[in-house]
Amino acid sequence: MYKVTIINGDAETVIHSPHANGLKLETGTIKKEVNKIDSFNMSFFLNNPAYGKLKPFKTLINVLNTKTLEYEFEGRILNPNGSMDDDGLHVYNYECEGELGYLHDSQQKHLEFRGTPKELVTLMLNYHNSQVEDYKHFEVGNIEVTTSTDNLYVYLSAESTTFEEIDDKILGRVGGELRIRKENGVRYLDVLERVGEDKQTEIRIAKNLRSISQSVDPTEIITRLTPLGTRIESEDEGATDASEARLTIESVNNGLPYIDRPDLIAEFGIQGGSITWDDITLPNRLLTTGQNWINKQKIALYQYEISALDLFLIGLDMDNFDVGNSHPVINPIMGIDELLRIIGKTTDINNPQDASLKFGDKFKTLNDYQADSNKSARKVVELESIVNTQSSRIGGLLQQINNVNTEIGNVKNIIIDADLEELPNAISALEQAINNLNDALDGIPIYDLATPTSDGLMASADKVKLDGLQNYSLATEFTNGLMTMTDKQKLNRITVTGNIDLDDLLARLVVLETQ
Template sequence: MYYITADGTHMHVPGAEERQIVNPMLSEKLDQIDSFTFDIHPNHPMYDALVQMRTQIRIYQDHDPIWEGRVIDNDDESDKTRSIVCEGEMGYLIDSIQQPYDEDFVLIEFLEFLIDNHNRQVDGWKQFKLGNVYVEEEDDADTARTSNDYQTTKAALDNVRTKYGGHFVVRKSDGVRYLDYIKEYTHVSTQPITFGRNLLKVTKSSKGTDIKTALIPLGKAIGNERITIEDVNDGKNYLVNEEAAKLYGLIWGTAFFDDVEDENELLAKGKETLTEVSKPKHTIQATAVDMSLLDRSIDEFKIGYKVPMLSKPHGIDDTFQVTEITRPLFEPDKFEVTLGGETDKISGTVVSGQVEAKQYTNEKVSIISGGSGGYLILDPPGDRPERLLIMDDPNKDKAVNVIQINKNGIGFSRNGINGPYENAWTIDGNLVADFIRAAKLQAGTIGGWIINDNAIYSDFVFDDGTTVYRVYIQRFMEKSLTDSWVFSVQKSSDGGENFGGIMYIRGDGLIVAPAGIFDRIDVGGPGVSIFNSGITCGANTAYPDTVLSIMGSGIARDNFSVYGTFYAAKGSIASSDRALKTNIKELDSTESEEFLMHLKPVEYVYKDDPGTVRHGFVAQDVKEAMAGRTWGVYENVELKQPLDAKGNPQKSKVVASVRYDEIIADLVKVVQSQNDRITVLESEVKALGKN
């Protein structure tokens, strides 16, 4: 199931009628920029919200993100349907330019140089961070990097890949977009591509111009000459594959080994190379279906994966790389993966050109199972047999897997002709089975649960016989719920004629109670109450004796009001990280001293706590001492009031307040200033004594 968002807003939600897109197609190619296309109708709420080169699109499969990119084309069709074209994250590297440079870098430094240049030119959401680099240069590689061109960052990286090989791969981790540079993809898929099962077509080609039957190996250059094999090869500087030469004739070629100085090593490498180039290399292009779409336990195909391929009609038994994946998201039966690569493991008579697997329907190919066909027997033989048997052996006594069809129905046995037949479909429509595996159950009843296209539900009758509770997993209980499926409990007090909703658990995880269904829910007795307008734990007139307890770690965001004493057994901590602050400057000692000198320390009692005399300040006096300065020491705070017994919020009130902790900074500044003056005075007094 696929969910698609645009700039974080749901654009496609399965089952949500107003949030549907049409014909979504995700195309991925090895070492190229991915593309995603779809159509959107005028009645879609995001029809006018998709901005070219700006709107970010994300695709989720079962809520896991699988692709990200941006809109690049937005074209209107004749019926006002818009065709949208998107490109993958690698396309962001086209938005920046690498200017001419002449620098000395090792490979990793050069890649960081290119990515840093890119990041300085683009918005944050298009930036990359260099990730893992598994491609290495030779030890004596020239680290000079020179370019006289103005080229995109993508083009510059493609030049690197052309020179050193490997692949650039985008990877996301903890919200950071990394660009990895890998030498090769190493994962081998556990899902093979097999003729008669998931192989659709094969294209085979080979180039005779690539064949060489005679080879001159050349080693390291010394001056104007290179090391050859003459001294260790009977005076000949070449090698000939006699068997291949008889078949193809003499076809000459050279092979350079710049790092080889030893003649015997050069001879060995030359022979090894000649063996490879003297036989034809077949290039295979295969298209197949990804069976993991039908069974999630099967290893899925991904770009770059190595996949074993077996096709006896084509004489192929080798491993190839996934080079392209085409995904029509709403038509999984049309998903295709394309493999490419060279092989010399082709044997027997090979069928040339494109071959559709469906053409092969002889007894050795079964599209259903991928194995050999069975034996059809009329039992007993004659004009009026009692049954038709389909078996894995022509002998009834030896057959193990048996399908029996007679006038009463169809039975399936894995235990021979006499059964037992664990699975059967009788003529009256009953299906008897140990298990059912199906892509879709259209309608039916299982154990009292009703199943149809739109819901799975069952009724539970209360003791009085008239109250019925219905438990639903249903599509679109309420129009206001935009998720495709919701879990709900409904109640009927007229024996099941009419139902009213009690509670919904939506597809996005929210628990919703429709307005008017309840006034208050008590959790764990009368101590905790959940109202439509909030949650209260004893902080109302209904339950004055209960308290709020938070066990373990907790987070309170925004303002947190405490009516009473806030007690911290081991002190409190206020965040003061420099990274959280700006416009930092030292306090002015004169201003701080003037502020402190105008403060009016007082003693007082709170009206709701008349038994305790307290020391402190009056907020209005503190504001006056600030003398018009806009400091945060004083603030008018809006206090949210507790819920009343019916769960209604009481009217908020504003109280003048003081941040006592901020006065500490002024106290410290004044003490420091006074200490400096005391030090000066002490020095002057000592000087007077000496005189």
């Protein structure tokens, strides 16, 4: 399914074949995350064509998905690591980084910038392109992010790489997500509001969900905010940008430079922090902006680590799992039934169906946080109550089943001994046991019946198997069924007194024994 190729100048070499019996890497793992540089870790033995041909930073490497005909990784070789096991077998390990890493190969220059986010991205990419080889060039793509005034006021630093400056000055201040896009051989860098889209393919228990773990990170919460605005020029001619003070809200906030959220302080205590708005020059506007920020603050970051089967690869799902896409995740035991977004994915090219996914960056408000805690507590109590009730019902049901089995044994003994005078009493006792069993069954929750396409009391896959079983009928004097026809003939020779229908009795016994 995957074809791995290395490129040295004009020479291309296949080091991993998509064919089952073809050339293989020992291991190959692709890791992707939103706004992170992709990575590819691989290992191979001495007999692989890659041996002796990999040069750090110079050798390019591509991983092609032959099912979708898209490159899932494009980048370059980084550092090598070799090892030898106790059998003397040499294994060579290499780390590779994606094309976004090319932005680490250039430095920006010290510059005061005022303008739109798109103008800033254009400025930084043009300067990057002027410093690096042609194959590392980026063109400005779709820039969707902006500010309330569509204006930035920032200082670029010569101490930072282009990637670091984009991460700080664009992603950190304006927001957005990076995407590399290629058209007609040209590499574009997009800064989108969001990468990916919402999908309908579910990840659920008993379908494709293998394991799931949840983590909650409330460490970034700010309960006492200090808003900071534009720099205030110092009267000291020797002052630098770093030593200049910033606009605060003290003059319009009763002498206090900070804003409190009492409800958050009650929940988490005082957690101080500051936010800087370089384009704000008036204290009143800074106060309003700071108040809006802390009022809308999201307090906890939820993330999920999920191992799921990618059924798209075998045609059972309409969507595969791509970073940035959102999928319905359903796990009733953990109380999860919501649309969650994939922010990271790990793919083993030798076992592509086993996808390790990171779902997260889902922030919760204070009400959400407290509601989830209360919901979890209630869920535990509800589960305990359900378990106790079900245990009691199952105990009663088992007792009724034992009674029915006892009565069935009595009826069998009477038939065998031909003690027909006691047969009516035995049947009456059996009917009473059946009634008691029905009463016990009425106490069990009713679930929908399964169909070949939907789960119910059993999985849909088991329903398909069950439908394939042979249906047996009651025996006659001429055909075998649930008993042999010889046994049926013997039973018919018994002379029964009273209003007892042996065929009806036999039918009842068969139903009971097959339940």
